[in-house]
Amino acid sequence: MLPSEHVFIDLITDSGTGSMSDRQWSAMMLGDESYAGATSFYKLKEQVEKLFGFKYMLPTHQGRAAENVLFSALIKEGDVVPGNSHFDTTKGHIEYRRAHAIDCTIDEANDTQLEIPFKGNVDVAKLEEVLKKYPKEKVPFVCLTVTNNTAGGQPVSMENIEATAKLCKKYNVPLLMDSARFAENAYFIKTRETGYDKKSIKEIVREMYKYADMMTISAKKDGVVNMGGFCAMHSEELYGKASMFNIMYEGFLTYGGMSGRDMNALTVGLDENTEYEQLDARIRQVAYLGAKLDEYGIPYQRPAGGHAIFLDAKKVLPNVPKEEFVAQTLCAELYLESGVRGVEIGALLADRDPDTRENRYPALELTRLAIPRRVYTDRHMDVVAAALKNIYDRRDTIKHGFKITKEAPIMRHFTVELEKA
Ligand code: F0G
Numbered sequence: 412m413l414p415s416e417h418v419f420i421d422l423i424t425d426s427g428t429g430s431m432s433d434r435q436w437s438a439m440m441l442g443d444e445s446y447a448g449a450t451s452f453y454k455l456k457e458q459v460e461k462l463f464g465f466k467y468m469l470p471t472h473q474g475r476a477a478e479n480v481l482f483s484a485l486i487k488e489g490d491v492v493p494g495n496s497h498f499d500t501t502k503g504h505i506e507y508r509r510a511h512a513i514d515c516t517i518d519e520a521n522d523t524q525l526e527i528p529f530k531g532n533v534d535v536a537k538l539e540e541v542l543k544k545y546p547k548e549k550v551p552f553v554c555l556t557v558t559n560n561t562a563g564g565q566p567v568s569m570e571n572i573e574a575t576a577k578l579c580k581k582y583n584v585p586l587l588m589d590s591a592r593f594a595e596n597a598y599f600i601k602t603r604e605t606g607y608d609k610k611s612i613k614e615i616v617r618e619m620y621k622y623a624d625m626m627t628i629s630a631k632k633d634g635v636v637n638m639g640g641f642c643a644m645h646s647e648e649l650y651g652k653a654s655m656f657n658i659m660y661e662g663f664l665t666y667g668g669m670s671g672r673d674m675n676a677l678t679v680g681l682d683e684n685t686e687y688e689q690l691d692a693r694i695r696q697v698a699y700l701g702a703k704l705d706e707y708g709i710p711y712q713r714p715a716g717g718h719a720i721f722l723d724a725k726k727v728l729p730n731v732p733k734e735e736f737v738a739q740t741l742c743a744e745l746y747l748e749s750g751v752r753g754v755e756i757g758a759l760l761a762d763r764d765p766d767t768r769e770n771r772y773p774a775l776e777l778t779r780l781a782i783p784r785r786v787y788t789d790r791h792m793d794v795v796a797a798a799l800k801n802i803y804d805r806r807d808t809i810k811h812g813f814k815i816t817k818e819a820p821i822m823r824h825f826t827v828e829l830e831k832a
Pocket residue numbers: 423424425426473474475476498500501556560589590591592628629630631640
């Protein structure tokens with residue numbers, strides 16, 4: 412609810428908050444705003460096919476719109492969609508259709524202090540159990556999120572992508588990649604997985620997507636644009652079905668939810684942000700904040716993620732009961748201490764169970780500090796770390812959090828109202 416002018420360093424999200432490059436701004440001036448068949452659309456379509464290998468593409472205004480369009484064509488009541496920690500809008504779009512999202516992330520992701528390279532991975536055994544239990548007619552797709560945002564911006568290895576795809580083939584279920592931070596995932600494959608250090612980010616991206624049947628993307632992250640997204644697929648039949656929903660919810664096929672100039676900026680953004688140097692500078696800034704927190708002994712999801720540091724709120728504020736929303740309490744403390752805005756990834760975001768309406772308490776209460784692309788300097792990170800040190804030093808005095816006074820029936824965390832418990 413804070414107006415942004417009351418925020419000093421804004422780490423609420425890395426979504427749509429990046430700075431566009433000179434080349435992106437120049438491309439905006441050349442936007443073709445034709446209603447149908449704009450050159451801006453065809454340039455974007457070509458870029459998408461080159462990078463990801465998909466022939467069919469529908470532009471949307473952002474990621475959740477791509478989910479809405481594609482899921483309208485795919486999901487029906489009673490379905491199940493297994494995956495690795497579905498993002499909240501993804502889960503929202505599944506549950507809104509009276510289907511269920513089943514989380515098959517590896518258990519290691521719940522131990523914040525465990526340092527392993529690919530903490531976003533799918534537990535292949537858990538996934539196989541789900542695919543065995545439900546007939547394929549009830550599983551419209553498996554959803555693989557790269558990087559795994561909810562588990563801490565943690566990557567999925569190429570080996571795990573391949574193993575997941577193999578299972579999908581065995582059970583005849585398509586694989587969808589939720590691709591918001593696909594380039595950061597490719598960076599971690601290059602720097603952490605054996606056999607990839609000599610490959611370019613673009614080659615790795617192409618290899619990741621050869622295993623997928625379709626994708627949704629919020630272009631506001633690794634596309635480095637302020638607004639935009641799309642869904643893409645190999646199947647002409649699925650494209651036909653999804654087209655109808657794109658026209659209904661977003662706009663005509665060749666612009667969907669985007670203007671021509673925005674599609675131009677995205678075409679350039681996708682090209683630039685799949686270059687190693689740009690990703691390296693960004694991800695090293697996240698690691699820099701992590702290293703500062705190590706200096707002060709402040710616990711977070713290890714290793715540092717691609718787009719954010721996820722503070723382990725239960726360890727930072729050990730005296731706040733889980734019913735009083737620990738990670739949200741840490742957000743409030745951080746703002747009061749320093750004017751820094753983060754975001755809760757905990758019980759508020761986990762929402763109520765759609766069947767029982769009971770609060771869901773996830774294993775982890777995380778406070779996310781997401782770092783926008785090309786916006787802050789390392790000196791800003793020093794301020795954030797110092798503020799957290801001050802809070803950590805007085806953690807014994809923080810005993811209470813918040814209670815809910817008003818909440819929406821679904822995706823409550825966007826608009827929830829709270830008062831001190
Ligand atoms: N999928 C993932 C993995 C995301 O992180 C997001 C958005 C979406 C889908 C939805 O995209 O916002 O463009 O509609 N994540 C933002 C965040 C909001 O702060 O992590 P959108």
